[in-house]
Amino acid sequence: MANEEKSRRDFMGMALGACAAVGGVGALYAAKRSWDPLPSVKAAGFTTIDLSTAKPNELIVEKWRGKPIFILKKTADMAAHERDLVIGSDRFHMSIGLCTHLGCIPAYKKDTHVFFCACHGGVFDASGIQEPGLPPPSPLEIPPFKIAGTKIILGEEGPEYKQMLDAGLTV
């Protein structure tokens, strides 16, 4: 009789414990959702930039997801590269303006057509490729983009971006 009692007690106790655990999981799910980025933050993750007024050899700096974005309209004498954005007859270099060494923002030198990072002397050419022998280990990263006429939408993955990813031209 006592054993029956004990096992009934234990069973009820376990049933209650299981029920409580389900409730706990529900509460933890709600808690997790409260930490999710807010809709207004996610919506702000898409930036549209109009390139129709861009001038050659003049660096445009925009903000996307809190990061600086470099856009440089290439001149005739700047070498073409597979990483370029092609809009009509213009070629653009676009990258996240953070040095791949430790994250400083490089400065663009108009006369020598290079990005120079003052922190540890890193140099990137007009296509964002790092000069060998200096601290930066890899080229400037290209953010996800989509071309729409003369505008680009940062944050969306267009076909040109996907091609670059596949070809290993960016990470």
Add this chain to the structure above:
Amino acid sequence: MRELKIFAIVAFFSFLTYYLVEPYAHHEMHKKMDANGVEIKIESHGFTYDGTDDIAEAERAGDAARVAVKKAFWTDVVEVSKLKGDATAGEAGFGMCLGCHNGANMNMGGVIPPNLDHAGAIYDKNYLIAVIKDPAMASNVDHKYADTMMHPMGSIKAMLSDNQQIADVVAYMLEHKAGEVTPKEAFTEACVRCHAVRYTKTTQLGDTPKFKHKKDELAYEIKVIEEQDMVKAYMGNLPPDLSMMIRARGEHFMETFIENPQGQLPGTSMPRVGLNHEGYEKVKEYLTEAGDPSKKAREELGPWVIGFFVLFSILAFLWKKSMWRDLH
């Protein structure tokens, strides 16, 4: 058994306190009394407009002249409503409306004349007749004017005075300025000229555009302030932002207030806007999206959480019983 009796006593006193502090006290606080100390019951008329409340207000104020004028006005409206309106003929008359209601966002006499694209769908037919006959009388703000021609839309009285013409214009609106209307459209046409809703980025100038440069943003803000100043000068006070209004006042108040602002706030300068039942539902939906967007989620999740605790209590009771079995 004894514990149930104790529970009943605790529950009784708790509910008594709740009743006195909530339903009873709020009723006492908000009830309106007339000059003889009799309570005035404020109820919705289902968004139909025949002047009953307007006439009752004038009677309570003991103003016999006003009672007569109002009775005559609303009788007149009923007369027009009996006429068969010709929508095709009405189109020409409606052209006169477009002179001011032209979508150019220009302030005229204190407000920007509202868009009429869905006027036939969201406003009541009798109200449309009344507002063409005399805007101040129809919207129950005639107490603000010695002569109701001074209302910003007052001149329509002279422009469209023939009853058949009015019936035609209203018929035109009911047929051609109706159709499907979204909550946002209904709200914009009926309310936005006076009321901003910052939670949906709406001002008296409409939706606030996104600006890239701070300078453009600030220039727009100044335009909004200038428009608000004009509305404030016209109304006496800037009409409040409606972002949280649905929760700040509750559904009963909103319903009765929109149908006849004078009932809940005697002497207010807010006009009755003449929404019909469908128009009001759309406006209410928009206000709920702005001020109580979690309502749906709340009502969906509620039964689950409460159901969970019912199950929990049953299991807890069974466990408790098994724990206490050998104790008595």
Add this chain to the structure above:
Amino acid sequence: MAHFEKANSLNEWLDQRIALNTLKKVLNTEYWIPKDINFLWAMGMILAATFGILVVSGIFLLMYYKPDTNLAFDSVNYTIMSEVGYGWLWRHIHGIGASIVFLIIYIHMFVGIYYGSYKRGRELIWLSGMGLFVAFSAEAFSGYMLPWGQMSYWAGMVITNLFSGGSLEAYGLVEWIRGDYVPGDAYLTRFFMLHVFLIPLVIIGLIVLHFGTLRIPHVNNQEGADIDFEEAAELYKAGKKKESKVIPFSPVFLSKDIFVMGVYFILFFYLVFYNFNFAMDPVNFDPADGLKTPAHIYPEWYFLWSYEILRPFSKDVGLIAFGIAQAALFFLPFIDRSPNVAPAHKRGLFQVWFWVLLIDMIVLTAMGKLPPTDPTFAFIGLVSAVLFLLMGPALFIITMFEKKIEKGA
């Protein structure tokens, strides 16, 4: 350093270092509670659970709330209510919890008064409990300021004005409390500090004290009987559970607590989802406006009886009456002169006194909400307030002449 042998299990390892097994016995499995109790004995645990819920929901609100008069209202009513995942749920839980905790506090207090759980030996439990009531009141008041709605602002204005002390006209003190001429940014941020940091610490400390002062006198029982806890414990441990007058806190007492909590949560969440206007007053959904007073300003329901004692009298008399009313409850163990530890229904006139007190406080609560301009309500309010002030002296006299109850073995 004391000598340590190798342990054979995690349990033994912990027991060697922090006497885990002794702790378990003292706090749980051999913490003896009388068997002769009813569900009202669970109110303490329900308060602890509700406090826990308030802390957890508060943590999530704290992540998004902005303590700045320009940002506070929208951080709550826009960001938390519409943007944050389940933000509306935390806010509703926090609002309902803050209100319902006082219902449970009052029930808990009245149970204590009814059964004489404040009498000799248990005075410190009562005093620490009253301290908790004051701390929770301060916590509730400071929390109500935070959404910065019309009621937040104007309740803040009215209550801080009380500190001018009537004829003392201590306006400088009022300004110092506010940090400004009117409730503004400084006022909001200091109440934010109090609400989020200082008062919760005080509450936790008082809870520890409250539990600590309960341990030696032990929990009371429905008859107020003296129990030989050692004897009863031995009986229970020997397996004679039916004969023993006690049960262990864990798991037996807890099992009943948990059931009562389950039922409580059904009510709690019904209010959270469907009936919350009593706790989230619509007036507070209007943003604070220092140039526009709402038609009706009133405190939350749990402060109404106090508020009503303030109102019927002139400024100075009202403040004094208010002060006496707050203090009187503290001194209950010392005003009650009878040695009887027994439920009210065995204490003759004390039973009448109890029900009069309860009904008087309910009437005061109702009157505190009603407009004072109505002469009938004002009169009832005055009578109830005077009656409340007389309850202290009445108790003194009643208990002086109370017949001593002969306690059986």
